[in-house]
Amino acid sequence: MNDVILEMRHVTKKFPGVIALNDVSIDLRKGEILGIVGENGAGKSTLMKVLSGTYTSREYEGEVWLEGKKQVFNSVADGRSTGIAMIYQEVNAFLDSSIAENIYVGNQPGSMFVDYKKMYDDTKKLLDMVGIEASPKTIVRKLNSGQLQMLAILRGMATNPKILVLDEPTTALTDKEVDVLMNFLTDLKKQGVSCIYISHKMEEIYRICDRITVIRDGNVIETRETKDWNNNDELIQAMIGRKIENMYVKTPRKPGDVVLEVKDLVVPHPTIRNRNIVNHVSFKLRKGEILGIGGLVGAGRSEILEAVFGKLTEGVSKTVLINGKEVSINSPKTAIAHGIGFVTEERKLTGFVDTMSILHNTSLPSLPYLPKKLFIDKKAEKEQVMKQFTDMRVKAPSVNSMVINLSGGNQQKVILGKWLMKNPDILFIDEPTKGIDVGTKADFYKILDDLANSGMSIIMVSSDMPELVSVSDRILVMSNGNLTGELSADEMNQANVMRLAIAGD
Ligand SMILES: Nc1ncnc2c1ncn2[C@@H]1O[C@H](COP(=O)(O)OP(=O)(O)OP(=O)(O)O)[C@@H](O)[C@H]1O
Ligand SMILES: [Mg+2]
Structure with missing residues (x-):
């Protein structure tokens, strides 16, 4: 077989009530970027956990072959030492340690003692490669998302992998950072490193991948060269088994009276003195309106909602x-009492109680409002x-399933569902x-449109440009903590949002 570096053969992985992978076979060539796409819960992350050794060889059926040799992994360390580096969907970092310590955790240079000089030098080289201008000794808490x-990607690179696996690596990246990452991956490819790239962002998949594999309900549907997936529609049809007629719906509507007015909001910067992350911002939200907030990551958009x-x-x-x-309003509790709901961005940190079932997570904020007698x-x-x-369309065996066991996208759906059920007058949503x-x-998007038509007032922070301009009735744009402009329905387009987003630089 020509330059195939990795084969996963007939992999089947079952969980109670779910067949996450059903006889899945894929191969990866040397110096290739293979895209894996599929719906939430399709089995993408599970397949990568099999590859990386997160699930040991005893925990699934099937085989993993690397460079013509069958592999038996009993741990992630086994996978890593064979040359597989895995970058997870959720970023975990030691916030109070340095960049260098985070990159080389469990993999420090030196035998008896850690060779700090080498560690810092190597870290500097890695940072330079991706254009992060920070000292290797910088405490990680100071970094933005x-x-x-x-950093997570660099941690993978520090092990000199033959295969780099990226599971939705760009959810927290700005467009500029995405460009850096894409160039970085293209360089790696030239050096012969192979890469598996998982994303829900089709433009990234088309841009970077040599071949694309579609997985649906734990089955491989098809693998083709990227150029042979004729268009986005064809790929989406393979992913979800149906056509999407209309991605965005927006009924023309006339928003009503002002329901929420915020005057002179100031949020000081958490670490830099004399700087505001939200700088004297005022705005109004009308009944039945979807108000979008655009801007670059870190411009202060989430902080407006949180404050x-x-x-x-x-x-x-x-x-x-x-x-x-x-x-x-001085606590979330008072906000909820005033009819405000909030779908937060960081689902792992603030979105749900992960040791509870879907049922209990969903009804959590609604409990006082459900019909009750004594109980x-x-x-x-x-x-x-x-x-x-x-x-x-939450994909799980039942509403009694634990949220922690759901796929990333399905966890997000539970959080959305939880607030929609509460039916607040005003709903904040952050990168929904x-x-x-x-x-x-x-x-x-159809649900949001219906909610606005029924009179719910919504503020949506989004970095997804097509989404922002297609779903909002009006857009505010933030740049470096300042409100740099407002776009009405006929001024809303991506160019105008971008122009205002960099206006404060
Ligand atoms: N530890 C677990 N226990 C029970 N079920 C699980 C566990 N891990 C995954 N699953 C189930 O396996 C299926 C595949 O999940 P997986 O995380 O691989 O999906 P995914 O394709 O990565 O989805 P997403 O795009 O949402 O990240 C889902 O139905 C999920 O609920
Ligand atoms: Mg996943």
């Missing part, structure tokens, strides 16, 4: 009016959650479709 993601919601309070000053009346009405609770579960597959995105 894009830099953290890059208004009472999640961020340290040093914050603000005036908030709901239906024309001034209110004092929670279990039947009503379950019925409502079941409805969300079906509407959002991060990690969500294209089919579900289309469903979700």
